[in-house]
Each structure stands twice: as C-alpha cells, then as structure tokens.
Amino acid sequence: MPPGLSGARTIESARRVLTARFAEAGIDSPALDARLIVGHALSLDHTGLATQASRSLSESERAAIAALAERRLQGEPVARIIGVKEFWSLPFALSSATLVPRPDTETVVEAALEAIGEQRKHDALRIADLGTGTGAILLALLHEWPNATGIGTDIDPQAIETARANAKALGLASRAQFQIADFETELGERFDLVVSNPPYIPSRDIAALDREVREHDPLRALDGGADGLDAYRAIARAAPGLIRPGGHLILEIGAGQEADVRALVSSSAALEWCGTRHDVSAVPRALWFRRGPG
Numbered sequence: 001m002p003p004g005l006s007g008a009r010t011i012e013s014a015r016r017v018l019t020a021r022f023a024e025a026g027i028d029s030p031a032l033d034a035r036l037i038v039g040h041a042l043s044l045d046h047t048g049l050a051t052q053a054s055r056s057l058s059e060s061e062r063a064a065i066a067a068l069a070e071r072r073l074q075g076e077p078v079a080r081i082i083g084v085k086e087f088w089s090l091p092f093a094l095s096s097a098t099l100v101p102r103p104d105t106e107t108v109v110e111a112a113l114e115a116i117g118e119q120r121k122h123d124a125l126r127i128a129d130l131g132t133g134t135g136a137i138l139l140a141l142l143h144e145w146p147n148a149t150g151i152g153t154d155i156d157p158q159a160i161e162t163a164r165a166n167a168k169a170l171g172l173a174s175r176a177q178f179q180i181a182d183f184e185t186e187l188g189e190r191f192d193l194v195v196s197n198p199p200y201i202p203s204r205d206i207a208a209l210d211r212e213v214r215e216h217d218p219l220r221a222l223d224g225g226a227d228g229l230d231a232y233r234a235i236a237r238a239a240p241g242l243i244r245p246g247g248h249l250i251l252e253i254g255a256g257q258e259a260d261v262r263a264l265v266s267s268s269a270a271l272e273w274c275g276t277r278h279d280v281s282a283v284p285r286a287l288w289f290r291r292g293p294g
Contacts, residue, residue, distance in 0.1 A: 005017050005018070005021075005062060005065065005066050005069070008057065008062060009056055009057060010053065010054050010055060010056055010057060011038060011042065011044075011049060011052055011053050011054070011055050011057060012053040012054060014038055014057060014062070014065055015031075015034050015035060015038050015049070016034075018030075018033075018034035018037060018038065018065070018069050019031045019034040021069070021073070022034055022069075022072065022073075025073055027072070032078075033072060033078045034069075035049060036078050036082055037065065037068045037069055037072060037078065037081065037082070038065055040068065040081070040082040041061065041064040041065040041067075041068050042061060042064075042065075068081055075211045075212055075215060075216075076212070076215075076216060077100055077212045077216055079094060079100045080094060080100065080216050085100050085101050085134075087101035087102075087105070087106065087134075087136045087140065088106055088109055088136070088140035088143070090136075090139065090140060090143060090170060091169075091170075092134045092135070092136050092139075092166050093134070093162060093165060093166055093169070094134060094162070095134075095158050095159065095161075095162040096158070096218065097133075097154075097156040097158035097159040097162065097218055097221075098133040098134045098158075098159050098162050098163075098218070098221070099133050099134070099197075099217050099218070099221050099222075100216075100217065101133070101134055101136040103279075103280065104252070104279045104280075104281075104283075104285055105136065105137065105197050105252055106140075107252070107277050107278070107279045107285040107286040108137055108195055108197060108250050108251075108252050108285075108286045109137060109140045109141060109144075110277060110286070111250045111275075111277040111286040111287075111288050112137075112141055112193060112195055112248070112250050113141075113144060114275075114277070114288070115193070115248040115250060115274070115288050115290070116145075116192075116193065116248070121144065121145050122145070122146065122147055123145075123147060123148075123192075124147045124148065124149070125145055125147070125148040125149075125150075125192045125193060126148070126149060126150065126189070126191045126192050126193075127141055127142070127148055127149070127150030127151075127191060127192065127193045127194075127195065128150060128151050128152075128153070128187060128191045128193070128194045128195070128242060129150060129151070129152040129153070129194075129195050129196065130153055130183050130194065130195070130196040130198065130235060131153070131154055131155075131183065131196055131197060131198050131199070131221070131231070132152030132153060132154050132159070132160075132163050132178065133154060133159055133162075133163065133197070133221065134159075134162055134163055134166055135152050135162070135163030135164075135166045135167055135176065135178070136166075137195050137196075137197060138150050138151075138152045138163075138176060138195070139163075139166060139167055139170055139172050139176060141193075141195070142172045142175050142176060143170065143172065148175065149175045149176070149177075150175070150176055150177070150191075151176070151177045151178065151179060151187060152176065152177070152178045152179075153178070153179050153180070153181035153182075153183075153185065153187070154178070154180065154181070155180065155181070155182050155220070156180075156218070156220075157180055160178045160179070160180055163176075163178050164176075164178050182234070183196070183198065183231055183234035183235050183238060184234045184235075184237055184238045185238075186238075186241060187242065190241070190242060190243060190244035190247065191242055191243060191244060191247060192244060192247050192248070193247060193248050193249075193250070194235075194239065194242050194243055194247070194248070194249045194250070195249075195250045195251075196231075196235060196250075196251055196252070197251075197252040198224070198231030198232065198235065198251070198252070199220065199221055199222055199223050199224040199225075199228075199230075199231050200224040200228045200229070200231065200232070200252070200253060200254040200257060201222045201223060201224055201228055201254065202224060202225070202226060202227055202228040203223050203224075203225060203226055204226075205228075206219070206222060206223060209222070224254075227260075228254060228257060229257070229260060229261070229264065232251065232261050232264055232265065233264060233268070235249075235251070235265075235269075236264055236265045236268035236269040237268065237269075239265070239268075239269035239271060239291075240269055240270070240291075243271070243291045244291070245291055245292065245293050246290070246291065246292075246293050247290070247291050248274075248288065248289065248290050248291075249265070249269075249271055249288075249289040249290075249291075250286055250287070250288055250289075251265070251286065251287045251289075252285060252286055253284065253285065253286070253287055255283050255284075258276060258284040258287065261287055262287060265287070265289055266289070269289075270291075270292075271289035271290065271291055272289060272290050272291075272292065273287065273288070273289055274288040274289060274290050275287075275288045276288070
C-alpha cells in the first residue's frame with residue numbers, strides 16, 4: 001500500500017496522499033491522476049468526489065484505491081487503469097488493441113474541420129478512418145457533422161469491437177460502420193474525406209519510447225517499419241481509389257516526418273499538399289492533401 005494511504009481516513013485525505021506520492025515518483029499530472037484513480041475505485045465522478053470529500057473510507061475501499069495506485073506507480077497509464085480516455089471532449093473506452101487517444105491527434109480533427117469548412121458541415125459527407133483504433137477521429141468528426149457517415153478500418157478485430165462499442169455509447173452507431181481491413185483494402189467507394197493516424201515510429205526507436213507507451217500501447221499501432229513510413233506508402237498507393245475528385249486526405253505524422261510524407265504522398269498519389277497543422281507543442285502534426293477535381 002502506498003505510504004500513508006493506510007492512514008487516509010477520508011476521500012480527501014486519500015487524494016492528498018496519492019497526489020504527494022505520484023509527485024514524488026515524477027508523474028506529470030499527480031493531482032489529476034490521484035483524482036481519477038480515487039474516483040474510479042469508488043465509482044464517483046468529479047462532483048461526487050467533491051461532495052463526499054469528508055466521507056470516511058472503509059478498509060476495502062482503501063485497499064481498492066491502493067491496488068490502482070500501485071499500478072500507476074509501476075508505469076501503467078491512468079487511462080489504461082480506468083479504461084477510458086477523453087478525446088475531443090468525448091469519452092472513449094480503451095482495449096489492449098488500441099492506442100490511448102492523445103491530444104496531439106485532435107490536430108487531425110481540427111485540420112479536417114478546416115478542410116471541409118463551415119459551408120459543408122451539414123452535407124452528407126462520407127468519411128473513412130484508416131487504422132481507426134478506438135474510433136476517436138471518425139466519431140469526433142461525426143459528432144461535429146450531423147449528416148455525415150463513415151467507416152473505420154483496422155486490422156485488429158478487438159480494436160474494431162472497441163470502436164463499435166464507442167460508437168454505440170456515443171449515440172453514433174447508426175452513422176458509423178467498422179470493418180477489419182489494412183491500409184490498402186479496397187472499400188468499394190470513394191470518400192469526401194480520408195483520415196488516418198497510422199503507425200509512424202521507426203522500428204529502431206520503439207525501445208526508447210516512454211515506458212507508458214512502450215509497455216502498454218500495442219506494438220503494431222506504433223511500429224511504422226524501418227523508416228517509420230511504411231503505412232504512408234500503403235495509404236498513398238490506396239488513396240486514388242479511396243478519395244473522390246475534390247476530396248481530402250488528412251494524415252497525422254511524427255516529429256521530423258513532414259518533408260518525407262509530403263513528398264511521398266504528392267508523388268505517389270498525385271495529391272496536392274494544402275497545408276500543415278501544428279500541435280500544441282508547435283510540432284508539425286497533421287498534413288492536409290487534396291485531390292484535384294478531374
């Protein structure tokens with residue numbers, strides 16, 4: 001049991017003890033992680049934690065909190081522990097086959113909204129999300145565009161089931177389909193918008209990734225091959241058959257990959273680069289391409 005937690009008699013004191021312990025361990029967001037873990041262990045939301053802050057904890061409740069806290073101290077991401085991560089202000093359930101949706105990937109959603117524009121947001125747009133994982137990008141866009149429909153593909157059946165469950169939980173199941181497929185699978189139609197956050201970490205760099213990523217995210221959702229560009233090559237080959245004239249392609253990229261991916265997609269798929277969107281750390285994160293009208 002984390003030091004001091006055995007003496008934590010109330011919900012608030014348990015939060016304080018965990019916050020201090022997480023801070024000592026170098027965890028980036030100790031107060032937030034403590035709140036999430038205590039809330040998950042006690043099945044309380046933020047309001048419940050606040051209104052019941054002075055409530056006494058039972059021995060079994062302290063043990064439940066301690067068990068989750070120990071997992072966090074061993075390097076397991078808090079989102080994995082509680083089984084859900086917020087993305088685009090929407091809750092997404094996770095599974096072992098999916099990445100944890102990250103704030104950087106919201107840059108792809110922002111780029112897609114810019115590409116389509118305000119004038120078309122009520123159109124019956126068709127979207128494809130390649131390597132959908134939790135379904136986060138596709139479902140965030142369907143949430144923004146009330147008349148859009150789309151399909152998410154992934155090579156992992158468990159990821160597909162996770163995405164389907166998220167679509168149902170968010171009330172979007174009637175507008176979202178999911179299919180087991182790789183990046184080059186023909187989907188039988190062309191789309192107004194294709195989006196993807198593909199694997200882009202060079203194989204040699206996997207071992208140096210942060211422990212929370214290296215030990216807990218699925219390898220095949222990270223490993224982009226020798227140079228990190230294997231998935232982009234596949235997407236570029238498939239793009240002419242997936243994007244209708246005038247349609248758009250938005251790709252998440254890793255740090256330092258902008259020039260290579262721009263050149264690859266522009267030459268292989270004959271798509272015009274329209275812009276690059278940077279994430280909150282000013283890193284180029286989403287590339288926007290457009291297919292000509294012909």
